[in-house]
Amino acid sequence: MTAEDRTTAEHSTEGSYVHKGKPFDRDMTYIDDRITRDGRDGWPVEEGRYRLIAARACPWANRTLISRRLLGLEDAISVGMPGPTHDRRSWTFDLDEDGVDPVLGYERLQQAYFARFPDYPRGITVPAVVDIPSKAVVTNDFQQITLDFATEWTALHRDGAPDLYPEGQREEIDALNRWMLHRVNNGVYKVGFAGSQEDYEREYRELWAALDELEERLGDRRYLMGPSITEADVRLFPTLIRFDPVYFGHFKANRQPLATMPNLWNYTKDLFQTPGFGDTVDLTQIKTHYYFVHEDINPTQVVPLGPDMSHLLEAHDRDRLTTNTWGDGGTAPAAPPAAEVVDPAHTPLSVTGR
Template structure:
């Protein structure tokens, strides 16, 4: 895939004028494993997850970490919603430095390990705190490893987000969610010409229609309980009306005009671990300020009114429960709360 003209460092986004959108998927594939002799062994307190609340790919990791109760085992650094051509920065922290890594940019952790790192500087990334170098930025594997390799540190009552009996079916469900929906909105927004946009638009809404049909008869993508598949879809759905519908021209329908998907998204949003990780203000700031070729004025829209995220969804009638035999996570860890007013107003 081309790595010309990097637009921003959200899990490797690139566009070449006059062509279809390409995503650089050549990630650092090292894994943190709970097995003897692992180069990067599972070890509480050793690693720091670096995210940006604006980024949908990083958002997956914040949800999974919270649902599984890994806050005490894996610390989290939060970049600001905007960045320059070099990388995401820790501009929300005092003195602009991550308080654990003591660096101003996530780029510094990449260069600490790979001085000539040639690819996109992306979030999420896991950093080895003792060495200060990035271990991995392979976002799809990070969340699966949280579920399968960090089990010793899961909270009591943590859900099984990657059930072994469902994995083959889950992979079939998640594959088009990634190619057609998660990546599809970017394919619309970063299309290099009309034909590329038209094709991306058709593919996106064809898959959303498939998901709309699937969710009419069951509460979650895999049945009665939440799984990794729901998390991967949610992070795109929650950004759809505030950003993708207008900014990326994914405008056949708003999410709120697709009944099953809209009810499903609200059901998840109102589940602990999902809505309490959403920062709508930072999400809008990122897309509308950083993408200057799409939005040269950098004006961030005031709308839409997001209080409808707290309205009744009625999905309980389909049966099931989000956590199965498990329990919901407790309160958000101190210091990781979404800033008051940056999510949905309480008085919905």
């Protein structure tokens, strides 16, 4: 087997995601180098040196796009966006002119991985941060990337950037994020890629028990940690925004639509209407990715037209709760750069700031 063929199905490469008789088990081994102020891993924070590769279709990548927007790192960290579909080798830059990333000169994200690890044996995943001078991948550790954006890149944050990872709440945020990762963020995949009826039913119940807990948690607080947005909200929103269009039907997580759960749904609408969240969402790319790439569970690759998601812009009731959205001294981010604006045809309506 050649290096080009080495992939793992649970990563972002086309192939077999469902294994009959087996539960879904995500490979959580990532390139764990970090970009830090002191450069202790050999990668110092440096404006303009790194390129974030983040497909809009991917929920793990969506987190990094949100964090980058909220913190105002657009000028410090450039972004490359692969298209919503890929083959078994890699995400590709098919949205760019001539199918080539204009900064890296690559057709495939795989090339950045192989530039550093010629025999890289795992999935070619997004998000990934690439060192522009060497054109080699630095890290694809999606859980650490956003934490480092919040804590290591502070010198390059915009004026008024929120503190997404406040020191006094870090222990609780970390615990909640670990729980959400296994029960919700990855929980939907455990349901959708279950290889047996027994596995499916167990994971289905686990997922819905977790969503019921979140519904209760959001009954007395505007955001997951209280009156202000934190890293926890950045991690939950990408799963919730994909739930009704994808996970409900495609992954058979169909106890009820999220839109029937008042706290979770109004929370989702609230964040969707918040600058930095909804303006990173491309619902067309999201649906195209899941329904086209997961041939195991959708062999026809037919992408559904529905559901109608225009109600994301309807009024929500979250402002009845104590609110300090951006934290003390924080402000909303400016509009996204023109080159990063989502095609209005790919969202329910134009997302406007407040």
